[in-house]
Amino acid sequence: MSVSGTSSSSTSLNVQSLVDTRLRLDELQRQLGTGTKSADYAGVGLDRGLAVGMRQQLSTLASYTDNVTTVDTRIDLAQTVLTGISTQAQNVRSAARLSGFQIDNTGQTQDQKIAKTALDAMLGLLNSQFGDRYLFAGRATDQPAVESTAHVLDGDTTRAGLKQIIAERNQADLGSGLGRLLIPPVVPPGTGTAVSVSEDVAGSPFGFKLAGVSSTLTNATVTGPAGTPPAIGVDFAGGNPNAGDTLKLSFNLPDGSTEDLTLTATTATPPGTNEFTIGASPAATAANLQAALTTAVGKLARTSLSAASAMAAADNFFNMDAANPPQRVAGPPFATATSLTAATPANTVFWYTGEAGSDPARGTAVARADQSITVAYGLRANEQAIRKSVQQVAVFAAVTFTTTDPDARDRYAALSQKTAGGLDPQPGQQKIVDISADLATAHATLDAAKQRHAQTKAMLEDMLQHVEGISQEEVAAQLMAVNTRLQASLQTTALLSKTTLVNYL
Numbered sequence: 001m002s003v004s005g006t007s008s009s010s011t012s013l014n015v016q017s018l019v020d021t022r023l024r025l026d027e028l029q030r031q032l033g034t035g036t037k038s039a040d041y042a043g044v045g046l047d048r049g050l051a052v053g054m055r056q057q058l059s060t061l062a063s064y065t066d067n068v069t070t071v072d073t074r075i076d077l078a079q080t081v082l083t084g085i086s087t088q089a090q091n092v093r094s095a096a097r098l099s100g101f102q103i104d105n106t107g108q109t110q111d112q113k114i115a116k117t118a119l120d121a122m123l124g125l126l127n128s129q130f131g132d133r134y135l136f137a138g139r140a141t142d143q144p145a146v147e148s149t150a151h152v153l154d155g156d157t158t159r160a161g162l163k164q165i166i167a168e169r170n171q172a173d174l175g176s177g178l179g180r181l182l183i184p185p186v187v188p189p190g191t192g193t194a195v196s197v198s199e200d201v202a203g204s205p206f207g208f209k210l211a212g213v214s215s216t217l218t219n220a221t222v223t224g225p226a227g228t229p230p231a232i233g234v235d236f237a238g239g240n241p242n243a244g245d246t247l248k249l250s251f252n253l254p255d256g257s258t259e260d261l262t263l264t265a266t267t268a269t270p271p272g273t274n275e276f277t278i279g280a281s282p283a284a285t286a287a288n289l290q291a292a293l294t295t296a297v298g299k300l301a302r303t304s305l306s307a308a309s310a311m312a313a314a315d316n317f318f319n320m321d322a323a324n325p326p327q328r329v330a331g332p333p334f335a336t337a338t339s340l341t342a343a344t345p346a347n348t349v350f351w352y353t354g355e356a357g358s359d360p361a362r363g364t365a366v367a368r369a370d371q372s373i374t375v376a377y378g379l380r381a382n383e384q385a386i387r388k389s390v391q392q393v394a395v396f397a398a399v400t401f402t403t404t405d406p407d408a409r410d411r412y413a414a415l416s417q418k419t420a421g422g423l424d425p426q427p428g429q430q431k432i433v434d435i436s437a438d439l440a441t442a443h444a445t446l447d448a449a450k451q452r453h454a455q456t457k458a459m460l461e462d463m464l465q466h467v468e469g470i471s472q473e474e475v476a477a478q479l480m481a482v483n484t485r486l487q488a489s490l491q492t493t494a495l496l497s498k499t500t501l502v503n504y505l
Helices: 008-034 041-097 110-126 149-154 162-174 282-318 384-398 408-422 432-468 472-497
Strands: 194-199 209-215 221-226 231-235 246-252 258-266 275-277 327-329 340-342 366-368 374-376
Touching (some): 041 110, 041 366, 041 408, 110 149, 110 384, 149 384, 162 282, 162 327, 162 384, 194 282, 209 221, 209 231, 258 282, 275 282, 282 327, 374 432, 384 408
Antiparallel strands (some): 194 231, 209 246, 221 231, 246 258, 327 340, 366 374
């Protein structure tokens, strides 16, 4: 005789039901713990394709967001560097504008030493890194952007630095002492009435260039500048001038500045500074004018021209890119040189050591903010605004003076004023604030993209929650129900497993 409900097949069915219920309990516990419907896309159902696509979008957004965050940090650091360079330049400009001539045993003033400290800071800032990336080296992100201060100013055993370039250029611009001008004695001696001033070599980039002449000299004939090379002539063949009559010559200097030299006729003997004595005859007056002109031009050459020469040399040294290497005087000899020649990395320090392409600097680093927007934020230390700031500070820090030079004070004053003027913003030239504005625009574009990504991410996550997610309350209720059923089933199964025929009877 058999007892219904206690067969082995019935027991097997009960055990299988227990296993299925336990698996359902485990799945509900997983859902409650993870907040997702399924551990794989198979359990998502028909929306699994949508879920895969949304997760891919979220991954792409995360990549863009990480990229934006990294670039934002680079831009913030670059803005800090630009602010530092601008501050150093302003400090030197203020010092140079008010600088007094008091040199120490090094041949420099305290303000020049401030300039050297500023130069050191500026070059250090330009070698700033974010991670292993040099920010101001263009595409050459793995190498420093600029040379050290010591190399820039003094060079090394085989390469010329700025100081040597300035010294060579100064010799070329001063020539024999008259700024490459020729002011020959009046001929025939004692009877000639004509005075001439001419450039020594046509087309030479060095020394004074005759820009113009004007005169109130009575009885004199003034001509030029004309000829090859250009010359100016003054002829007293018509008679002597009157006291107070003037002759004004205008010169172009190597740095692009101009200087005027005005000589006034006087009856005094000896004449004062920038005066010439009216002689007993036109020939004597011409000889006196020639002597006064020689003295005045020599003074101007040793002061204003020398300062302009240093500025031009600094521009030859710093103004460089891939297509335009630094320039230096083609010599020796330098005093009679007539041209510049391209420097080479073997004989001259190239202050900018990064990638020196001639394309816009901003394009050397481009970041993708999203699928359709890219942002250019590259930088080169040799950009005009940065280079000009470094150049002006460097030339002020490079020049030295001696207490035995009677023209040292005037030369220093000229150099100081040129330095201060060179650090003033120039119309039509790039300014550091322009670079900062470019970076600020890039930063704003990146921030806007970052905000869009955050909004899109929130929307996608919300949609994904509806596809993959569960209702915590619903799952908790199911979990309690399944748990209750499982406990009841376990108790029932346990009782059935103890039932025998003897117990049943």
